[in-house]
Amino acid sequence: MTIRRLTQHDLDDCARLAKDRGWLPERHKWRLLFEVGEPYGIDAPDGDGLAATNILTRYGDDHAVISMVLTASRFARQGLARRLMEHVLEQAGTRTVSLYATDHGRPLYERLGFRVVGRAAKHTGVFAGEPSGTTRPATEADLDEILELDAELFGTDRSAVLRRMSGFGEQVRIADGGFGHCWRNDDNTVIGPVVARDEETARALIGDLALHAGGEVRMDFDLAMDGMVRWAAGHGIGDPWPVSKMVRGGDLPGDRSCQFPPFMQALG
Structure with a gap:
């Protein structure tokens, strides 16, 4: 399955994927993330929407954030989230990368070199x-x-x-x-x-x-x-x-x- 850059035409399928995983559709939020970030996805092999997504948002030359890491429930545990994560980490280059992780997603991120630096709620x-x-x-x-x-x-x-x-x-x-x-x-x-x-x-x-x-x-x-x-x-x-707030690479920027x-x- 090929990773591709998503476009505004994929927003409805992103909302469907979010609902499949028990999230709200949040179209307003997705639209902003598509404008300021780099959305990636894998098309569902059965032809029904998207199998997985994530978004990379770059801040200058030194930091980036990953978000919207989602896999359709029918394609869970097939390594799609990891493939997309590896892809966007490559795109991030030498930047320090951060994300917020649920307890469910945290083990994958730890295997990819992320460490917990705090908790938020x-x-x-x-x-x-x-x-x-x-x-x-x-x-x-x-x-x-x-x-x-x-x-x-x-x-x-x-x-x-x-x-x-x-x-x-x-x-x-x-x-x-x-x-x-x-x-x-x-x-x-x-x-x-x-x-x-x-x-x-x-x-x-x-x-x-x-x-x-x-x-x-x-x-x-x-x-x-x-x-x-x-x-x-x-x-x-x-x-x-x-x-959990997680970071890969250097430290978080700024005065926390x-x-x-x-x-x-x-x-x-």
Whole structure:
């Protein structure tokens, strides 16, 4: 079975594959990943859609993220996920590569040279709180400042992704020393990315974005940030679903203490 580069015409089959594995279709998310990343797949030998997928997203010359590692249930345990992983790792070259792994997927990644560097968890709920009064909606004029701050604190170039925030998401907010964004997924509004020089600024941005979104929101936190996890729980955000943060090659870039909810797990 041949590995090929996927196109926008494959989005419906990606959504079908996600549903086959118990995921939501998340077409809005897939579409963004197709725009900023390199989607690869293997066609199902029975002619019915895709047998397997994954996506490589490059950040500059030093880092890349792998996501959407999916195999159709009827083709499980035939080595397709490994073939695709080996292919995208070759495409990544000398870059440090990271991903989020479920307990089910972790053994494969370990065999490919990934190591666990932390744990993170999805937290969901309806945010209860008051506006901070310290953040405001971002404008186009703020983009250069956002990109400069992110390059410093995230530690590598993801400007191509961040430039899409205003068109992809619900709102971008800025504060003194931080910025944040939220976007609508199939069943909730995701808060992320949030980058800030301190937890107080991050909390203000997250809270104001959640209040703007209304309804159920999702925030993914590094579980080492126990203060943020407790703060979120105190404002109605809980029900954690943990995964492992894994890296192959060098270390993760940037200052991890300033990186709060990611854009999405699929973008590191």
